[in-house]
Amino acid sequence: MPDGQSFVLEAKSISKSFLGSVALDGVDFGLRRGEVHALLGENGAGKSTLIKCLTGAYRRDDGAVVLDGVHIDPRDTFEAQRLGIGTVYQEVNLLANLSVAENLYLGRQPMRFGITRNAEMIRLSKALLAHYGLDIDVRLALSSYSVAVQQVIAIARAVDLSGKVLILDEPTASLDAHEVEVLFGIINGLRERGLGIVFITHFLEQVHQIADRITVLRNGRLVGTRNKDGLERKELVSMMLGRELIEETRNAAGETLLAGRVRFRFSQVGRKGRIAPFDLDIAEGEVVGFAGLLGSGRTETAEVMFGARQADQGSVEIDGKETAITSPQAAIAHGFGFCPEDRKTDGIIGDLSVRENIVLALQARRGWAKPLSRGDQNALADRYIKALDIRTDGREKPIKLLSGGNQQKAILARWLATDPALLILDEPTRGIDVGAHAEIIKLIRDLCARGMSLAVISSEIEELVAYSSRIRVLRDRTHVAELRGSDMTADGIINAIAAAPKNDTHDKGQNV
Ligand SMILES: Nc1ncnc2c1ncn2[C@@H]1O[C@H](COP(=O)(O)OP(=O)(O)OP(=O)(O)O)[C@@H](O)[C@H]1O
Ligand SMILES: [Mg+2]
CATH class of the missing domain: 3.40.50.300 (P-loop containing nucleotide triphosphate hydrolases)
Incomplete structure (x- = not known):
């Protein structure tokens, strides 16, 4: 045939x-x-x-x-x-x-005498979602x-x-x-x-x-x-x-970079029900990796560090000075940047151009009363379009017209443009293709070589090992281990994660 x-x-x-x-x-x-x-x-x-x-x-x-x-x-x-x-x-x-049920039956509602049969639609919706193990209120x-x-x-x-x-x-x-x-x-x-x-x-x-x-x-x-x-x-x-990928391996530089002075000190910072109190020092030019299963408390750690969720205990010192980080605005004013996991809800403003999306965080930090000149905006946008290889025909293209992964890179550019002292990245390579992965890893290394401190959350364990100076392992919303030096291997991390009492070694699939 x-x-x-x-x-x-x-x-x-x-x-x-x-x-x-x-x-x-x-x-x-x-x-x-x-x-x-x-x-x-x-x-x-x-x-x-x-x-x-x-x-x-x-x-x-x-x-x-x-x-x-x-x-x-x-x-x-x-x-x-x-x-x-x-x-x-x-x-x-x-x-x-619209409700969940209305979404499921949009354009094909069960009807009788020209009227939607609501009870029927709700029953069908519940049955449909049951196949996916989802038992939710479909009327919400x-x-x-x-x-x-x-x-x-x-x-x-x-x-x-x-x-x-x-x-x-x-x-x-x-x-x-x-x-x-x-x-x-x-x-x-x-x-x-x-x-x-x-x-x-x-x-x-x-x-x-x-x-x-x-x-x-x-x-x-x-x-x-x-x-x-x-x-x-x-x-x-x-x-x-269209070319061979040089697979990234261990970060030989990682250990020597540890020499920088401690700039950020989080002491017993935590929030009830979200993340158990933890201590964390981050030095200049250091990359601290965060490993753990979904829901282990990695994103929650990032959120309390950035003030996106207020810690209910603990203190933060920056360069030896106690500093209150009670809101993202305060964090940004002190040189923090946070590139969150979900670009769709936390990042992209679809109708604005690539340029406008990139300059947004920097402009917010300067205050709207001091607008960046158009020339500066253009130069910034062009610089990051080139550095991150954002595929767009020009900086004025509405960002929603870029492919998904290129939008992700633009959000990363937005935070890089603020030249943060501490940059927190939550799953920076998710949705990004193999070539861009390698670029982002290289970028992370360049940034810390320039003295920036980074905190990076990733499910890509091999990648974490490649660029981190040390790796925190989280489990059940608690920091349970820290691996450094020769202990910092993919196996070591997986073992630390799997040592969990509730033993569930699954995580999202791994990008290349
Ligand atoms: N509505 C649109 N207007 C203008 N350009 C567009 C539009 N939709 C897509 N493009 C362009 O077409 C090209 C292909 O984009 P597409 O979204 O198909 O990529 P993709 O393979 O799905 O990428 P990703 O893995 O990032 O989702 C890109 O250069 C994108 O900018
Ligand atoms: Mg796509």
């Missing part, structure tokens, strides 16, 4: 440009029945754009889309859904103010739940709508290990029923676990489609990058 006949969905020579910049250039893509097909590529490679051209979220400039042997041209995602293509977009696009507004729960709801809706094809654009970025397992269980079930599933992610471990075939895009072009079996990780990475 020729390949074509087994395709449920086929894209033929799809092209798409935005104001003259080419996002997709004649891309072919074939999805078989009963396969999980991973779509991979660097930030800005064109993955999300390809999906949107398939589902009618974007108008394609050229090319054809064939579903079950029939040419289709969905005008919008609702029409694509009616044809049997369920999609979870990278940006959750449900309606925050979507916004009353965490990003992870919202993501599960978006997935449940898409799966329910996907008669033939299910497309998931980075669905696991905000899920924990258990939620990922539940999702994979459901994906496996759909694959057995013969659905075609497109799965976009930067977690190569997850690709290894679930994909049958892999398609790689680079700069809007198809690099190739391969079976997962027999494709070595190294080869896959070089397909994505």
